[in-house]
Amino acid sequence: MNITRINVGPVHPSTHGVIRLVVDLDGDTIVNVEPHIGFLHRGVEKLAETRMYMQIPPYTEKLDYVAPMSYDEAYVATVEAAMGIEPSEPAKYARTILLELQRIASHLLFLGTLCNDIGQMFTVFMWAFKDRDMVLDLLQEAAGSRMFYVNMRLGGLNQDLPPSFAEHALSLMDYMEKRVFEYEKYIEKNPIFNERMKGVGVLSRDKAKELGVTGPVLRASGLNYDVRKANPYYVYDKFHFNSKTLQDGDNYSRYKVRMLEMQESIRIVKAAVRAMPEGSAKGMPVKLRSPVPPNRISIVNRELPRGECLMYMVADPQKPYRLSIRSPNFINLAAIGSLARGARFADLFAILGSLDIIMGCVDR
Amino acid sequence: MALQTDIGNIANIPYWTGGDTLHQVIGIIIYIIIVSIIFSIFGYMVGWLERKLIARAQYRHGPTYVGMWGLLQNLADLIKLLSKEDVIPENAFRPLFAVSLPLLLALSIFIVLLLPYSPTLQATNLGFGLLIIFTIVSFLPLLLFTAGFSSGNKFAGISAQRSILVLLSYELPVLIVVASVAMLAGGYSLDGIISSQAAHYYFGLLMPIGFVVFFIALLAEFERPPFDLREADSELIAGWLTDVSAPYYAIALFLDYARMFLGSVLVSILFLGGWLGPSFLPPLFWILLKAFIVSVFVIVVRATAFRMRVDRVLRFGWLWLIPLSLINLVMTYIVFVR
Structure with missing residues (x-):
């Protein structure tokens, strides 16, 4: 057997950030894949120990630069848990809406980059980005900026949702419903797409459990675990939605689960916008001295677009003593070895794309 | 001799070659200049159109700033690329690496010069024109292999391996379809193929299966998506x-357009009647129009297709292209020749 060792990345067109994969190839078949990480390590957890509570969201946000608001919210929720603050009812609704919008935006990016990875250079990518941009417009309306929001405050948001928000959100969700349908129609009927996705990179149910993967990757392998269902936060328990599960565990299921999830998110946003109560969603203003947290230890888990995030914080009076983040991407990335073994070299990128990792979150 | 309006008559090769040696040499030079101009303008326009069309498919504008509608963008790119430093990597096998790409381009342009463009604008009317063209065309993947192999880069090495693998799947169907074209036309002369299409119908209508197989195999031959395995950007x-x-x-980009031109002119000669068309416009116009339409189709395929995997391309070639081309050959023989 003649093994070729290839170094993929950290500079490579489809590595989704700076990851280095050392790939051993036997002909065109992958024998072994070894991910090397750490190129984007910024020491966020350590940095958090030197900052006051509300100075930290700008750091946690940059962990996942595709869905920043979800990390922002996870961190603020952790601080709220430590301080025993309960968000107001309108704030809960508003956060639910924004988080689901963020999920849609994130999955649209996934769709675009996945299609790039399997060789449809930039057509679906640009379509998805156009739609993602419209979602970002809506988020900008609500939060004030497009990419990094820093709009979560203790007990609410930095500002109320504008009066026109509901109308815009509903019309955008109608449009998005049509678009998701169109994507499915165009992409899933493509024989080359099916050939590249179905039966490739199969993650079995047991292996998924063993690796501890979460989010869409887990649900594509037939395990129905969704934090929004298992441990409902905010107003997720008030709406009817399904956490979609598929059985095959291949690339196609991982893609399909995300498409189905987008449809569910659209339903949640619509229902939440319609049921939004009157009142202010504004939280506490950011002050130099925050209230002293009564709880020493707080743990919060959240369903981010890419999986379950768990934030563990030990609180000191003015700043965290320790902040520990369980990154879903880090654990999902661990699956690459067992998924890619035996696959073709070209499939490596389809598998990496279907895991949908964000290196900022992997390296922290 | 009076100057005539038909551009073909200016380079009336039978007229020139009929004279003495000086006449022949001048004739050849004039012919090369004319064909080069046609080919450069066509290739350039198709290159611009490719950028524009793909941009439209992707909700973009494409080049807009350099020249009117970005027409000069490719020229600007070419100048930029040519003015940069030429680096040959240390790992590369120097002689082969330096020769492969220029040779590829030279061979492609050589084939372009061998093709007939109108009844009068053609280099030679060899009885075996089709054979010699496809002999040279089958050399191109070999040079791609040497270019990739000699560069000393592992990705280029994989690409070179793929180029040989993929060769197995499309070279045979191309040749089988070409054989059936020759059978239908009763000879290997490109001129004869077109005159036989003038006498009957276009070969694209007579053997649609062969037409489709040839088109798909040419996409693979000239590295167009969904068969751009050798240049797979994402892998x-x-x-x-x-x-x-x-x-x-820059040579590689030029080569891309040369191959595009070559492929689309070949398709239009073999299957779409070449320069045949209503006589109110010169024959040269018709052949270029047909080649242009074929190019647009190739570009649209690029804007929409996912890339195939190597093993799937092989499977596709052996399970679909080769059987279909054989069926086409047999059917052509039974229906038209026997």
């Missing part, structure tokens, strides 16, 4: 071009 960075520096890359 192999740039495949066999990973380690080439800017001037070589």
Whole structure:
């Protein structure tokens, strides 16, 4: 057997950030894949120990630069848990809406980059980005900026949702419903797409459990675990939605689960916008001295677009003593070895794309 | 001799070659200049159109700033690339690496010069024109292999391996379809193929299966998506071009358009009647129009197709293209020749 060792990345067109994969190839078949990480390590957890509570969201946000608001919210929720603050009812609704919008935006990016990875250079990518941009417009309306929001405050948001928000959100969700349908129609009927996705990179149910993967990757392998269902936060328990599960565990299921999830998110946003109560969603203003947290230890888990995030914080009076983040991407990335073994070299990128990792979150 | 309006008559090769040696040499030079101009303008316009069309498919504008509608963008790119430093990587096998790409381009342009463009604008009317063209065409993947292999880069090496693998799947169907074309026309002369299409119908109508197989196989031959395995951007960075520096890359871009032109003119000669068309416009116009339509189709395929995997391309070639081309051959024999 003649093994070729290839170094993929950290500079490579489809590595989704700076990851280095050392790939051993036997002909065109992958024998072994070894991910090397750490190129984007910024020491966020350590940095958090030197900052006051509300100075930290700008750091946690940059962990996942595709869905920043979800990390922002996870961190603020952790601080709220430590301080025993309960968000107001309108704030809960508003956060639910924004988080689901963020999920849609994130999955649209996934769709675009996945299609790039399997060789449809930039057509679906640009379509998805156009739609993602419209979602970002809506988020900008609500939060004030497009990419990094820093709009979560203790007990609410930095500002109320504008009066026109509901109308815009509903019309955008109608449009998005049509678009998701169109994507499915165009992409899933493509024989080359099916050939590249179905039966490739199969993650079995047991292996998924063993690796501890979460989010869409887990649900594509037939395990129905969704934090929004298992441990409902905010107003997720008030709406009817399904956490979609598929059985095959291949690339196609991982893609399909995300498409189905987008449809569910659209339903949640619509229902939440319609049921939004009157009142202010504004939280506490950011002050130099925050209230002293009564709880020493707080743990919060959240369903981010890419999986379950768990934030563990030990609180000191003015700043965290320790902040520990369980990154879903880090654990999902661990699956690459067992998924890619035996696959073709070209499939490596389809598998990496279907895991949908964000290196900022992997390296922290 | 009076200057005539038909551009073909200016380079009336039978007229020139009928004279003495000086006449012949001048005739050949005039012919090369005319065909080069046609080919450059066509290739350039198709290159511009490719950028524009793909941009439209992707909700973009494409080039807009350099020249009117970005018409000069490709020229600007070419100048930029040619003015950069030429670096040959240390790992490369120098002689082969330096020769492969220029030779590829030279061979492609040589074939372009061998093709007939109108009843009068053609280099030679060899009885075996079809054979010699496809002999040279089958050399091209070999040079792609040497180019990738000699660059000393592992990605380029994989690309070179793929180029040989994929060769197995499309070279045979191309030749089988060409054989059935020759059978239908009763000879290997390109001129004869077109005059036989003038006498009957276009070969694209007579053997639709062969037409489709030939078109798909040509996509693979000339590295167009969905068969752009050798240059797969998302896997192999740039495949066999990973380690080439800017001037070589300019050659590669030029080569891309040369092959596009070559492929689309070949399709229009073999299946769409070449220069045949209503006589109110010169024959040259018709052949270029047909080639242009074929090019647009190739570009649209690029804007929409996912890339196939190597093993799937092989399977597709052996399970579909080769049987279909054989069926086409047999059917052509039974229906038209016997």
